[in-house]
Amino acid sequence: MDVVSDAISAVRTGRPSSNRLRVRGSWSVRLAPYEGAGFHVVLSGACRLVPDGGGDPVSLGTGDVVLLPHGAGHVLADRAAGAAEVRRAVPFEEVRDTDVRLPGSGTDVELLCGKYRLDRSRTHPLLAELPQVVHLPHRVGDHPELRTAVDLLARELDERRPGSCLALPSLLDLLLIYMVRAWMAGAETGAWPAVLNDPVTTAALRALHSDPAAPWTADRLAAEAGVSRATLSRRFTSLVGRPPMAYLTWWRLTLAATRLRDSDVPLATVARETGYGSPYALSHAFSREFGTTPGRYRERVRVAEPALTAS
Secondary structure: OOHHHHHHHHHEOOOOEEEEEEEEOOOEEEEOOOOOEEEEEEEEOOEEEEEOOOOOOEEEOOOOEEEEOOOOOEEEEOOOOOHHHHHOOEEHHHOOOOEEEOOOOOOOEEEEEEEEOEOHHHOOHHHHOOOOOEEEOOOOOOOHHHHHHHHHHHHHHHHOOOOHHHHHHHHHHHHHHHHHHHHHHHOOOOHHHHHOOOHHHHHHHHHHHHOOOOOOOHHHHHHHHOOOHHHHHHHHHHHHOOOHHHHHHHHHHHHHHHHHHHOOOOHHHHHHHOOOOOHHHHHHHHHHHHOOOHHHHHHHHHHHHHHHHHO
16 A cells, blocks of 8 residues: 555545536535535536635636545635625535526536545544645646546436446545645645655655554664665654654554454454554553543444444
8 A cells, every 4th residue: 555545545434425516697505514525526617615714715617626625614606706695605405416597697507516534533644734625727738637537427427327326436536536646746835745755755654554564663664765774764754743663653553443443353453453462562552542442442433433424
């Protein structure tokens, strides 16, 4: 596994959901804050996205993609909508999957709007540093894989071919990966684009993520990265924000939490898979990090999971 795949896999729960929104005229719809991540694909027309909290509106055109990685509340509206119309926005749930034609001169707009369900208890710092709104405008030649995913999504929605019930969620998962990739390729701020552009740090991260249960030491990891122990420690700590072995401990416990959340495997299996010599060793480290035992953590997230899935 690579860092981006692992970062997404650690927090993803359930399957993504999506709805179409077709509107015309003067309109505005509100999407409430959400525990997961939201996204919009403008299939045709143009509109505006107005973030909650006074953020700058974002103008959207055909082919544009927007990711709201932290589930921020926002309003979608026609481009002519003013502050009063934004305040009167109707809940998205009242108009999704409908064809709404309202008075006004606005042109037809069609969007694919959706959500990814996420468990934010152990968000990887790569995802945590994403901005509230990631706008990826449609430009010829930019992010070809993202453009291909958008085109395939539009075809699945239009044609509803056999197998679309499987194809659509899979395409939405691809869309999430491509949105994160596109942000990283064009990001002007943030630590993780720089992390993954540094060959030494990337080599060390790839090794840790490929086999987190291996008996890693600072010397062995430095050899894997092809540098001295001191060089690896300096570069890794400067870019990632914690030393290599501290990152490994954090990642192992994150994987343990994910396995406890998503499976019924015994604690001994979780310990073996995450590099701990015994269930007791894992339980001690887990309790120190999470403030609770692995068993109680599993019970707690199982109670919370139905509410998360239903949202």
